[in-house]
Amino acid sequence: MSADDRRPIEPADPLMRTYTEPEVSYLLAELHERGRKFGLLWPSATIDSVVDGRVLVRFGNAPASTVLNLLALLRDRAVTEDGSCDS
Numbered sequence: 001m002s003a004d005d006r007r008p009i010e011p012a013d014p015l016m017r018t019y020t021e022p023e024v025s026y027l028l029a030e031l032h033e034r035g036r037k038f039g040l041l042w043p044s045a046t047i048d049s050v051v052d053g054r055v056l057v058r059f060g061n062a063p064a065s066t067v068l069n070l071l072a073l074l075r076d077r078a079v080t081e082d083g084s085c086d087s
Contacts, residue, residue, distance in 0.1 A: 021047050
């Protein structure tokens with residue numbers, strides 16, 4: 001599937017209920033690392049709470065799907081820049 005065919009993950013997607021707080025913490029760490037290269041800094045982005053089985057991230061109570069969608073964009077950018085995947 002190409003990056004153009006990929007759709008953003010919706011906050012209500014049932015898949016989002018499967019992510020645990022430690023997993024989302026790891027994804028936040030990856031987001032910080034990958035974003036730094038592009039000058040995208042989220043120093044206060046942390047896990048906020050769990051609501052209705054979904055982990056919320058402190059981006060103003062953004063759902064964890066926001067983290068996944070941002071990571072997808074950064075990963076796609078890394079692939080297009082050097083032609084390989086560095087995941």
